[in-house]
Amino acid sequence: MLRSKSSRRAICTGRARKLRAIEKCQFLVVPQFRDANGGKLNLGSAGPALNAQQGSAAGADTNDPTYVGERGLRLPGVAGNYASAPDAAALSITGDIAIGAYIQPDDFTPSALQAIVGKYVAVGDQRSYYIALNSAGTLALAISTDGTAGNTTFDNSSMALTALPQWVAVTLDVSATTSRFWTSIDPPSTPRAVISWTELGVGNTSQPGSIFDSAADLEIGSIGAGASSLFAGIVKRAFVISGGLTDAAAFDAPLYEQAGGTTSFTEDSSSAATVTISQSGSDPARIVDGPMDILADDDYFEVANQAKTLNLFHDPRVTADIGGTGNNNYKFGVGSGAVADAETVVRADAPFGPNVAFWTQTSRVTGWNILQHRVEHVTPFDTADDYCFSWCYRVISGTPDYKVRVSESSSATPVVTAGYPTSGTVPVTDGEWHRAYFTAIPNVDGTAAAADEYFGLISNSDGAWSMELDGFMAEKGVTTPSAYVDGDQQNGRWTGTAHVSTSESRAAMDALIDSSFMALFAGRTYDTTPAAAERLFAKGRSGGAVWGIQSDVADATPQGVFSDGVATLLPASPAVSAGTAHVLALVRDIGADDVTGFTNGAAGTPVTDTTTVTIAIDDPASIGARLGAGADLFTNGEHHGSAFRNCHDGPAPNDAEVEAASRQLAAMTGRYF
Secondary structure (H helix, E strand, C coil): CCCCCCCCHHHHHCCCCCCCCHHHCCEEECCCCECCCCCECCCCCCHHHHCEEECCCCCCCCCCCEEECCCEEEEECCCCCEEEECCCHHHCCCCCEEEEEEEEECCCCCCCCEEEEEEEECCCCEEEEEEEECCCCEEEEEEECCCCCCCEEEEEEEEECCCCCEEEEEEEECCCCEEEEEEECCCCCCCHHHCCCEECCCCECCCCCCCCCCCCCEEECCECCCCECCCEEEEEEEEEEECCCCCCEEEEECHHHCCCCCCEEECCCCCCCEEEEECCCCCCCEEECCCEEEEECCCCEEECCCCCEEEECCCCEEECCCCCCCCCCCECCCCCCCECCCCCCCCCCCCCCCCCEEECCEEECCCCEEEEEEECCCCCCCCCCCEEEEEEEEEEECCCCEEEEEECCCCCCCCEEECCCCCCCCCCCCCCEEEEEEEECCCCCCCCCCCCEEEEEEECCCEEEEEEEEEEEEEECCCCCCCCCCCCEECCEECCCCCCCCCCCCCCCCECCCCEEEEEEEEEECCCCCCCCEEEEEEECCCCCEEEEEECCCCCCCEEEEECCCCCECCCCCCCCCCCCEEEEEEEECCCCEEEEEECCEECCCEECCCCCCECCCCCEEECCECHHHECCCCEEEEEEEEEEEEECCCCCCHHHHHHHHHHHHHCCCCCC
């Protein structure tokens, strides 16, 4: 926004004020808080109206991201995605063997065999051993005595697995030619030698008396060098033992302990083998280090555009008297009082004019008394939508009889009158704050370009009474009011003799002309230089009003997008690394007249805010796309959380607050920087 630079971010940073970080966000979602359809529950102050739907419909569809909540190696069941360790003497076991893993398959009765751990490559007849989950839900063991398919024996457990995360293991006693199958529900962190195993059915006594020593690598989640029998799900830990279940391991890989983004690590046995994670495609094998939504190909979340609150009055208060004979009409502006037909100050972000509160305390006389506010005709209401009008009030003394007036005229007779109550005394206790509301279509003449609208409280009470009002509010497209956000609200009731409003616009995710804001995206990308721009978190469309965070097509630096016309790319935030978790932020500061990008709390170079009109966007907000599946899809990454804080009339978050909010968002899913 073009304005004088009377304040800069450095000034804001130096203020000694309490950090207002993630808890001030109207929109806040993290992967683990989900609805029945897998959408994300909004934990922010705007409530369920801003829940994030997954995909293009409430039910399951191809645009749904994949939620993963368990730590470990997540395998998509696609060729080229597996973990491996090189062939070594310790793994060239020809006698007694124990093979096991802690698994959480996507499907315990898969359509085809899924390998868990083994050394088994058909090319060149390099078959040795592997264990697998088969379509019946039972464990399978394959043993080859000479590397050929003809001399390979397959055996299955006599019982199926229970469909829950668990240890699975198979032991082979070559001298007794006996195989046995085992399970345990002990945690994956349990020392292997003390795991409490339960036998799964009855063993098989017709097994081979030896195992071929192949040159194949040890694989987790596949056989055939990542080409066959592909496992889909989570593997938390895997081991191979020359001997029985309590003997020393030849290989022991605690996959659940590895950091997110890890592609290579050293396993825990004395062999100290290097484990390599092979990745392929847009949903690659990955270490899951906390709750996440996997965004691949055309996956995204969508947040419906919120019905906009057109106005909220709040302090500083404007004092006015209602009195006189007949109908005295008052229009309110900033000042110490109200004068009939005074100039109305109209805010660009809402048609109701200035954010003020008013109160009355004087004697009344016979006839209608009107306290009203004018809405300029340059911001007309739509004829097709209901509007819900609500207000906070308390009676200081007396028993006023009141209604609410909606009119396109300042004349004495209201064109539309409604309210609660419509007659009788106000059912309140003196001094307590209450709220009332009604629904109406203001454009009574049926035209979109209507004359000025007048909204007010009218009273037909005689005698002395006094009423105080705060938070007169109008909302489009709703029939009951949204929760009134206020510093001392208690389930819709206001308390306290020194009432100070901290009300916020309910159009929580629109960047209004006089509103600073902060948008946050926490996640991880596996392609920092995509072929085309990818929107991570955005609202609006290119060529129109838009705010958003996106990946850059040239290098590893994310960008902000913020415009009231043709989208403008902001200078890049500090760079990110492929596979590394990060929190990106976009902050608009109307005091400093700039927009800044952040990576993990570190600020990029601020740029001047050149917007001149309200960025009030009717489009939904999207995570992982722009306008749903329409464009700029985030095709190879993870979503760890998103948040949006609209500061309205308050100052923008300073650098310390942005860093604090970024750390808090990351920590909500167990990640830290």
